[in-house]
Amino acid sequence: MLDMPIGFVHVASAVTERLAELLCAPVFVTDRKGIVITSSEPHHIGQLLQSERSLSPLGQLLRIPLQHETETGEVIVGQSQNQETVPPRLAHALVELVINQTVTKNETIGRHDLKNQLIYDLVHGRVNDELETLGQARQLGMDLTQPRAVILIDAADYILRNTAYSTYRDLELARKRRAQVVIGSIVSFFHLPNDTICADLGSGNICVLKASNSKNLDPWARSKDVPEGANPSWANLTALKRAAHALLQRLCSDLGTSVNIGIGRYHPGLQGLAQSYKDAQAALSLGNRLQGQNQVHCLAELGIAAFVGIADESTKIDLAKYLLSPLDREPELLTTLNTFFTENCCPSSTAKKLSIHRNTLSYRLDKITSLTGLEPRKFDDAVQMRLSILLRSFQATYSKNF
Numbered sequence: 153m154l155d156m157p158i159g160f161v162h163v164a165s166a167v168t169e170r171l172a173e174l175l176c177a178p179v180f181v182t183d184r185k186g187i188v189i190t191s192s193e194p195h196h197i198g199q200l201l202q203s204e205r206s207l208s209p210l211g212q213l214l215r216i217p218l219q220h221e222t223e224t225g226e227v228i229v230g231q232s233q234n235q236e237t238v239p240p241r242l243a244h245a246l247v248e249l250v251i252n253q254t255v256t257k258n259e260t261i262g263r264h265d266l267k268n269q270l271i272y273d274l275v276h277g278r279v280n281d282e283l284e285t286l287g288q289a290r291q292l293g294m295d296l297t298q299p300r301a302v303i304l305i306d307a308a309d310y311i312l313r314n315t316a317y318s319t320y321r322d323l324e325l326a327r328k329r330r331a332q333v334v335i336g337s338i339v340s341f342f343h344l345p346n347d348t349i350c351a352d353l354g355s356g357n358i359c360v361l362k363a364s365n366s367k368n369l370d371p372w373a374r375s376k377d378v379p380e381g382a383n384p385s386w387a388n389l390t391a392l393k394r395a396a397h398a399l400l401q402r403l404c405s406d407l408g409t410s411v412n413i414g415i416g417r418y419h420p421g422l423q424g425l426a427q428s429y430k431d432a433q434a435a436l437s438l439g440n441r442l443q444g445q446n447q448v449h450c451l452a453e454l455g456i457a458a459f460v461g462i463a464d465e466s467t468k469i470d471l472a473k474y475l476l477s478p479l480d481r482e483p484e485l486l487t488t489l490n491t492f493f494t495e496n497c498c499p500s501s502t503a504k505k506l507s508i509h510r511n512t513l514s515y516r517l518d519k520i521t522s523l524t525g526l527e528p529r530k531f532d533d534a535v536q537m538r539l540s541i542l543l544r545s546f547q548a549t550y551s552k553n554f
Contacts, residue, residue: 267294300363341399392415455532456535469546475524
């Protein structure tokens, strides 16, 4: 028993329990050596059954081979104990049906566990061999060769809700079932063929490795979503946000509880999934604290909190570049913005410094707002833009020196 594959034992136990219930007969399963590993009559467990004589007290026997994973054995059914007569052919068919259903169910559960573990390892940066990981993903039905970004869903109010269960195992099974309900809603929303890109990460969090190329985001894409010259890691982010908002509405409707979503940028390679997960996790954590329930959170929309709450310097620099990227082809506007901050946001001194009329300055500031979505005359937006200018200049100086 100690060396027996756990999957085989689970199948054997489930088959034994179900057949004993259906046939009202003694049932037990042996391993390839004839040793009983599960039985409806516990005193048989551990016995070595070498001959029909040792089984004679059970009456006429039905014996069906059992195979799962690398282990083989035999299901043995004795005569009914309630005097009901079941034709041998019907009993044989019933036993095979129960075996097939149990094996299939166990394999499905096993694949789900493997998929969840693989995605968990991917988003936590535990990838040692990319080729091996890609091969494992293919076996589980996942295509990780196309660009993907992380959508992180906090459905804890639904998955972890308090319900009375007699045992911890029953509680965990209930939570797993609820997690699958959430995943099923996601699969239906995105019209996915299966749930292979979704994973239950525990603690009420569901991770989706969403294909983030233009083709897969086409239903939510609009022209000019991406500023010209923007960093590729921010490409299609606007469309991804629209998709997440629509998904949020579906989940809130299907689950009837509050849900929050964090989205990450696309980063290249398998290691990029871990960075995308960090983006989504940071956005979700900060957003939950600052913006409340039933929201889609993204670093680009968290304002000053994104610069304060993110520890990774490169992410801050990328965010700064993204926020100001619409001005990259407008050097006059960048100079105006920088001067405006240098002059403590004073319109008269800024206009004087630039040798322009105050109406011209007002026009330029309005154009900056229309291009970036940030208003330099508002405190929070001004702080974001000022920090972005500083971070961009620091990065430029660093690149020049090295």
